[in-house]
Amino acid sequence: MGTVAFTSPTGQETGRGPFRPPQPKTIEELGINQNILVYLMLKMTLLEGQINLNRLSDNMKISIQLCSAIFSHLPKNNISK
Numbered sequence: 001m002g003t004v005a006f007t008s009p010t011g012q013e014t015g016r017g018p019f020r021p022p023q024p025k026t027i028e029e030l031g032i033n034q035n036i037l038v039y040l041m042l043k044m045t046l047l048e049g050q051i052n053l054n055r056l057s058d059n060m061k062i063s064i065q066l067c068s069a070i071f072s073h074l075p076k077n078n079i080s081k
Helices: 034-048 053-060 064-076
Strands: 013-015
Touching: 034 053, 034 064, 053 064
Parallel strands: none
Antiparallel strands: none
């Protein structure tokens, strides 16, 4: 079986293995509506009962920094009251 080289959308060869795009650093880079992210976070919290940001970020497959940024918007939107 031969070796397969993958290329990124910019045409650069990424080497062997699957293409792994850079992890988004901001909610905007993620490309998902913030309300959907908040809903998903609240739903996971409801299903788990208690959950910490590390577990939320693992479950949502986003960085802890993004998870924290989403969480910080909860009091501003009066969702956590």
